[in-house]
Amino acid sequence: MLTNLYFVRHAHSVYSPDELIRPLSKKGAIDAVKVTVRLRNEKIDDVISSPYKRAVKTVEGIANLIGKEVVKEYEFRERLLSGKPLIDFQSAINKVWEDESFSFSGGESNNAARERGGNAALQVLKDYEGKNVVIGTHGNIMVLTMNFFDGKIGLPFWRALDMPDIYKLSFKGKELISMKRLWKNRL
Template sequence: MKHIYLVRHCKAAGQEPEAPLTLEGNQQAELLGEFFINKNVEYIISSPYERAKHTIRPLSERLNLRIHTDNRLQERVLSIKQLDNWMELLERTYIDDELLYEGGESSNEATTRGMKVINEMLQRPEKTIVIVTHGALLSLLIRQYKKQFGFEDWKKLTNPDVYKLEVNKGEAYIERIWQ
């Protein structure tokens, strides 16, 4: 049995890659570290964005585990243009997985890169892995195991949030475990 914990980063001061966690986000990261301390985590992989790495740093330090980074876990790019109606446009991408905005990536493209990471983690020898990413990508990954997971579910994700993916003999089960 393999356990992969999919984590959305804690509250951050912005959306840019260098955005740090807020004071509340730093406190959340400490709580997240406590949450995972008895879950036998053996491997940590994160988006390279500061808010993602800082989210899992307390756990990394407690367990003396390196935080591996992977660009494929960075947030999904909806568009390179400033979009006033970005929520409406994002919602459409949950209906049409191929929909593409200028300079952005489709839901399928983002899902494909994220699933490559999950599939690689499933091949690793470690049984318990933490993956830290961002809300839009997380929602697309959850959708691979819960087909009905959509835009309204994305809006309900919290910072942080944790989903546990269990895979055993080709069978996969995912559930939200963060309270």
Template structure:
């Protein structure tokens, strides 16, 4: 069995790649460092988005680990243009994995890239890896492991949130929420 941790970033002031953590998000960023203080980690891999990197800096500092950036952990783009009914489109995308909006990425495409990042670490025999990412892409990775995960589970994610993923074989992957911020909204 190999163990991986999936962390959703702390509270941020927007959705853009450059969006920073809010003052509450900065406070929250120290909580994962405390939570993981007694847990062995071999590496930290983060989305290139500013809010993900800011979330993991206190943990990386405490563990004396470098933060490796991986584009495949970037948040899924539902559409390249604003859409009025984005919430309904997102909900539909959990049941119709191949649905796309203009300039966007289907759930299946997004799932494929984050699963590829995970399986790369599995093939390299890298264990106890922590991935720092975003809510939608995180829920798609969890859905890969457990197809019953859907829109409702995405809605219940907090900022930050931590899941453990235990890999036994390609057909046996277990996930479980192991921590969420006490200061999450």
């Protein structure tokens, strides 16, 4: 029996220093509708999301379509890169991928974020065995969670993500059987 996890990176959002309430941009709201359209024929059973507004808003359309509430799971929140603003985001990202045990002050290392995301996904696989589950999340934690199951997924994969993006991961028990990209931002 296969369990399918549909990891959905949130649509484009408007910057706000408050990560929890950062809203989708106008383009992001339009793309969130496209996410629903793309997923409507996938026989989705349940929808889980990071509690961050931009992630919830990206997947709530599919939850509404199947008549379910979005279950908020804190462990799928974006990784905190640093406890304070960083001057050069790209250099900071490079640093944490070069040394996966490194973390900026107040931040989360790749190793810690990977374990958090991977363990959350394992719990979903246990709790929703045999189901098709959408997981609304964020780019960095999504890639690190996927890396938990396939070590070849890394920084180049993250750099190639769209906003939004959708990947279907199929599992037999805890074993990743296949992965397929379902999103093309030009829908």
